[in-house]
Amino acid sequence: MIEISKMGFQYSGSDRMALRDINLTIQDGEFVGLIGVSGAGKTSLTHTLTGMIPHHYKGDFYGSVRVNGMDTVECRGEDLYRIVGSVFQDIDSQMVASVVEDEILYGLENFGFSREEISERLENVLDTLGIRDLRYRALSSLSGGQKQKVAIAAIVALRPQIIVLDEPTGELDPESSLQIFRLLRQLNKEFGITVLIVEQKIMLLCEYVDRMIVMNEGAIVFDGPARDVVRHTSTFEDIGINVPRVVTLCGQLQKKGLYNGQVPLNVEEGEKMVREVLRGGRHAGI
Amino acid sequence: MGNILEFVPGDSFLHRLNPITKIVLAFLFCICSLLSNNLLIQVGLLAFLMIIAFAAGIGEKAMGLLRTLLFFCILMIILQLIFMRGGVGYLVLPGGFPLVTSDGLYYAALFTLRIINATLPLLMMFAITQMNDLTNAMVNRLHVPYRYMFILTTAFRFIPILAGEFHDIMDAQKARGVEFDTRNIFKKIGLIVPLCVPLLVSSVKKVDSGAVSAQVRGFSLRTRGAGYKAYPFRLGDLLALLLLAAMIVLLVFFG
Ligand SMILES: Nc1ncnc2c1ncn2[C@@H]1O[C@H](COP(=O)(O)OP(=O)(O)OP(=O)(O)O)[C@@H](O)[C@H]1O
Ligand SMILES: [Mg+2]
Numbered sequence: 001m002i003e004i005s006k007m008g009f010q011y012s013g014s015d016r017m018a019l020r021d022i023n024l025t026i027q028d029g030e031f032v033g034l035i036g037v038s039g040a041g042k043t044s045l046t047h048t049l050t051g052m053i054p055h056h057y058k059g060d061f062y063g064s065v066r067v068n069g070m071d072t073v074e075c076r077g078e079d080l081y082r083i084v085g086s087v088f089q090d091i092d093s094q095m096v097a098s099v100v101e102d103e104i105l106y107g108l109e110n111f112g113f114s115r116e117e118i119s120e121r122l123e124n125v126l127d128t129l130g131i132r133d134l135r136y137r138a139l140s141s142l143s144g145g146q147k148q149k150v151a152i153a154a155i156v157a158l159r160p161q162i163i164v165l166d167e168p169t170g171e172l173d174p175e176s177s178l179q180i181f182r183l184l185r186q187l188n189k190e191f192g193i194t195v196l197i198v199e200q201k202i203m204l205l206c207e208y209v210d211r212m213i214v215m216n217e218g219a220i221v222f223d224g225p226a227r228d229v230v231r232h233t234s235t236f237e238d239i240g241i242n243v244p245r246v247v248t249l250c251g252q253l254q255k256k257g258l259y260n261g262q263v264p265l266n267v268e269e270g271e272k273m274v275r276e277v278l279r280g281g282r283h284a285g286i
Numbered sequence: 287m288g289n290i291l292e293f294v295p296g297d298s299f300l301h302r303l304n305p306i307t308k309i310v311l312a313f314l315f316c317i318c319s320l321l322s323n324n325l326l327i328q329v330g331l332l333a334f335l336m337i338i339a340f341a342a343g344i345g346e347k348a349m350g351l352l353r354t355l356l357f358f359c360i361l362m363i364i365l366q367l368i369f370m371r372g373g374v375g376y377l378v379l380p381g382g383f384p385l386v387t388s389d390g391l392y393y394a395a396l397f398t399l400r401i402i403n404a405t406l407p408l409l410m411m412f413a414i415t416q417m418n419d420l421t422n423a424m425v426n427r428l429h430v431p432y433r434y435m436f437i438l439t440t441a442f443r444f445i446p447i448l449a450g451e452f453h454d455i456m457d458a459q460k461a462r463g464v465e466f467d468t469r470n471i472f473k474k475i476g477l478i479v480p481l482c483v484p485l486l487v488s489s490v491k492k493v494d495s496g497a498v499s500a501q502v503r504g505f506s507l508r509t510r511g512a513g514y515k516a517y518p519f520r521l522g523d524l525l526a527l528l529l530l531a532a533m534i535v536l537l538v539f540f541g
Pocket of ligand 2: 042043044089166
């Protein structure tokens with residue numbers, strides 16, 4: 001469980017707070033999406049969960065962040081890394097090896113698992129992520145989507161309770177992005193891993209996450225089920241995040257009093273909404 | 287073209303040697319080339335290297351490396367030709383001044399071969415050794431601190447990443463109308479130097495995020511025996527080392 005209370009952070013040398021008054025609780029097994037424009041503080045927030053803020057990235061830190069009851073400022077980093085696994089924004093620089101297999105082995109070796117344990121986990125994760133055929137490939141020869149899967153595999157192999165991913169689909173095509181989300185949902189449902197994903201593509205978040213957090217200028221603006229959050233279309237516009245078109249359409253229909261059902265989150269639900277509105281119109285004789 | 291230090295996968299005798307053996311062999315070969323002043327022996331050494339390269343399936347890579355090295359030797363070849371003035375003169379200019387001499391040719395060839403024979407084995411070593419294996423073997427077997435080996439591997443790993451980054455920055459500048467394909471070398475340098483600052487900033491960021499990523503994956507917990515793969519010394523290692531030791535002995539007495 002993640003419990004953040006009254007947390008704030010200012011990078012040393014910076015003249016404004018990168019994170020402000022963050023209060024956030026994430027239960028075990030949740031699938032949470034984090035969205036916000038560039039510079040909103042998404043990456044900074046993820047760094048507080050591993051204690052990299054304030055231990056590695058120095059600055060003024062306020063409030064507290066607890067992971068499974070451990071205070072990230074006071075506890076040993078090593079204890080934290082066993083619980084929280086991180087996939088970072090920059091795919092290339094986070095790789096430590098030149099071959100897929102070695103990349104996955106890296107963390108396993110570091111944490112000192114036995115040889116049997118390592119080989120079992122390695123085989124397992126290759127199947128879970130469906131990357132067995134990439135096992136002996138050079139990382140430099142992989143596509144963006146494949147690399148991202150390897151990066152996730154290297155973390156999943158460590159079997160963390162929480163996985164934090166910073167824009168893993170940032171450089172991927174739509175199909176690979178979908179694959180990553182499906183994979184994360186599978187990890188979330190099958191193994192009960194808590195997933196916190198930073199993502200710019202709001203449609204993907206709407207479709208997959210249980211809970212959506214919107215950040216702006218270092219603070220949390222909205223936090224709740226995607227359906228409730230996306231309703232605030234005008235705030236989204238002010239912040240500069242594009243809302244899915246079905247949601248905008250729904251807002252307009254509601255304003256005209258033509259629709260008062262639930263907010264549609266994908267194309268199918270949008271279609272349902274439109275049909276409903278048309279049927280209602282016919283009844284009213286329009 | 288790819289990175290000249292890039293690993294070429296394979297399953298040859300050389301590939302399967304212990305990484306430490308490979309690096310020692312490369313150094314022994316360098317010593318061989320430095321021991322001999324005989325042009326024929328240098329030619330023989332280069333031929334031997336090439337045979338090894340083709341046997342290990344990195345023949346093309348070795349040829350490419352050879353061309354690159356030759357290019358770097360051009361200046362030295364010219365200097366040798368100008369300054370070594372003994373022996374028979376060829377291409378005599380009016381006034382009796384020979385453009386090149388037999389001594390000049392001989393030494394130009396000798397030194398070029400020597401430099402190639404001393405560097406090519408090391409470059410070839412990288413083509414058949416994965417940095418990871420080298421790191422693990424050095425840490426497990428030779429007890430080199432992991433920290434230092436990690437720095438070394440990271441440096442190698444970042445060469446292509448930074449090269450790519452540099453390329454991107456150049457492209458971004460080209461898109462803004464900066465013309466890098468100018469013939470004037472000074473103008474070109476003048477255009478490239480300002481790019482070094484953004485490159486430096488972004489590379490520091492990348493190296494830093496690499497370090498953070500290693501850290502959260504347990505970098506500081508790693509112990510000497512942490513490797514999953516074992517790096518035993520086998521008979522093949524011994525034989526290869528003996529062969530090169532014998533070559534050195536022969537060269538000391540007869541080279
Ligand atoms: N290492 C650092 N030192 C100083 N300031 C930083 C550092 N990293 C981030 N910042 C600042 O903190 C603020 C939040 O940055 P952060 O990287 O968390 O945003 P983000 O939401 O992840 O943005 P993006 O979508 O571009 O990744 C920004 O104003 C940024 O300039
Ligand atoms: Mg970010």
